[in-house]
Amino acid sequence: MARALSTRLPEMSGAPDYRLNMTGAPFEIVTATHADSPLLFVCDHASNALPAAYGTLGLDPALFGTHIASDIGAGEVTRTLAAAFGARAVLARWSRLLTDLNRGADDPTLVMQLSDGSLIPGNAGINRAEIEKRIESFHAPYHAAIAGAIAAMRGRDIVPVIVSMHSFTPVWRAFRRPWEIGILWDRDGRLAQPLIAEFTRAGFVVGDNEPYSGELENDCLYRHGTMLGLPHVLIEMRQDLVADDAAARAFAARIKPVIERGLAAMGTPTLKFTRPLANGPLTSGVGMDERTREQLEAAAFRRLVAHLRAHTDVQNIDLMNLAGFCRNCLGDWYREAAAEKGITLEKDQAREIVYGMPPAEWKKRYQKEASQEQQAAFVKAHKTHS
Numbered sequence: 001m002a003r004a005l006s007t008r009l010p011e012m013s014g015a016p017d018y019r020l021n022m023t024g025a026p027f028e029i030v031t032a033t034h035a036d037s038p039l040l041f042v043c044d045h046a047s048n049a050l051p052a053a054y055g056t057l058g059l060d061p062a063l064f065g066t067h068i069a070s071d072i073g074a075g076e077v078t079r080t081l082a083a084a085f086g087a088r089a090v091l092a093r094w095s096r097l098l099t100d101l102n103r104g105a106d107d108p109t110l111v112m113q114l115s116d117g118s119l120i121p122g123n124a125g126i127n128r129a130e131i132e133k134r135i136e137s138f139h140a141p142y143h144a145a146i147a148g149a150i151a152a153m154r155g156r157d158i159v160p161v162i163v164s165m166h167s168f169t170p171v172w173r174a175f176r177r178p179w180e181i182g183i184l185w186d187r188d189g190r191l192a193q194p195l196i197a198e199f200t201r202a203g204f205v206v207g208d209n210e211p212y213s214g215e216l217e218n219d220c221l222y223r224h225g226t227m228l229g230l231p232h233v234l235i236e237m238r239q240d241l242v243a244d245d246a247a248a249r250a251f252a253a254r255i256k257p258v259i260e261r262g263l264a265a266m267g268t269p270t271l272k273f274t275r276p277l278a279n280g281p282l283t284s285g286v287g288m289d290e291r292t293r294e295q296l297e298a299a300a301f302r303r304l305v306a307h308l309r310a311h312t313d314v315q316n317i318d319l320m321n322l323a324g325f326c327r328n329c330l331g332d333w334y335r336e337a338a339a340e341k342g343i344t345l346e347k348d349q350a351r352e353i354v355y356g357m358p359p360a361e362w363k364k365r366y367q368k369e370a371s372q373e374q375q376a377a378f379v380k381a382h383k384t385h386s
């Protein structure tokens with residue numbers, strides 16, 4: 001359906017105000033112009049380029065203009081949105097044909113040998129050594145760049161909100177996809193739900209976990225969003241709406257205020273964990289249902305708390321200086337988790353669960369006066385908290 005695209009945002013007039021930093025790295029970084037912006041855009045399928053050494057992977061060059069090589073329009077929408085919000089972005093520099101950055105490193109579809117009916121000769125029969133080389137050269141550094149951006153923001157006491165941009169083909173296996181925008185999410189609907197509502201209100205045909213499901217274990221958002229407890233969402237755009245750079249920029253201008261309203265409706269970003277701890281390659285084969293995994297996590301937490309209760313000589317300030325958290329933090333985390341379940345606990349009530357007694361009593365019995373050295377170390381380590 002035809003739809004008039006809105007005019008450019010004022011922030012986007014004239015020269016782009018984002019600073020694009022292209023390095024030899026397998027990713028592209030857009031630095032934040034608003035350092036305190038909680039937004040972090042990622043675009044796993046931004047590029048159709050291949051490093052020269054890979055040629056065309058034996059593919060017909062014409063296929064590099066199709067969705068097989070990249071998510072058409074997604075990169076330009078991402079750059080435009082990041083600039084308009086003054087936010088950070090991490091984009092793939094190389095094509096998904098090399099490694100799919102939206103897959104775990106152990107995913108069998110990390111390197112596609114066949115895509116939408118086309119055999120990819122340079123990937124067919126690929127051996128383990130070449131897969132490892134590609135992970136090391138392309139996949140790992142890209143994810144390290146996202147992790148680095150998140151760590152930098154956490155260091156500034158920002159809870160990042162990750163928005164992953166993708167695009168989808170209008171037709172798939174003879175099915176004409178009706179959606180203009182797809183909002184993909186797993187279990188953390190904090191941002192997805194308000195975005196679905198706002199996009200619908202703005203007149204978009206919105207897919208809720210369409211055309212794909214957001215429940216892929218070990219994909220980009222599972223790793224950087226779900227497992228870190230950060231608010232996140234994946235936005236899929238239909239490719240005919242973002243088919244060239246000008247259309248992509250106009251589309252970005254059109255969806256920016258919608259994203260803004262979704263963020264406002266979500267409220268202040270906080271940490272929220274919606275899945276048990278992830279299995280790594282060593283444990284992925286261990287059969288355990290989710291309830292059991294949660295029970296094991298609870299058992300480990302109880303033992304940690306029991307340990308801290310027994311070792312009253314271990315001072316909170318030393319824990320803070322060494323590890324960046326202490327008994328009070330554990331109590332606060334417990335309190336936040338309770339609040340998620342609609343259970344209101346006072347600060348001291350939650351901390352009492354960790355201390356095994358009212359915090360004031362523990363302090364009187366066991367807390368030693370902090371030395372000047374300890375206090376100085378605390379100030380140095382936590383100056384961002386002041």
Ligand SMILES: [Zn+2]
Pocket residue numbers: 045071165166167
């Ligand atoms: Zn994609």
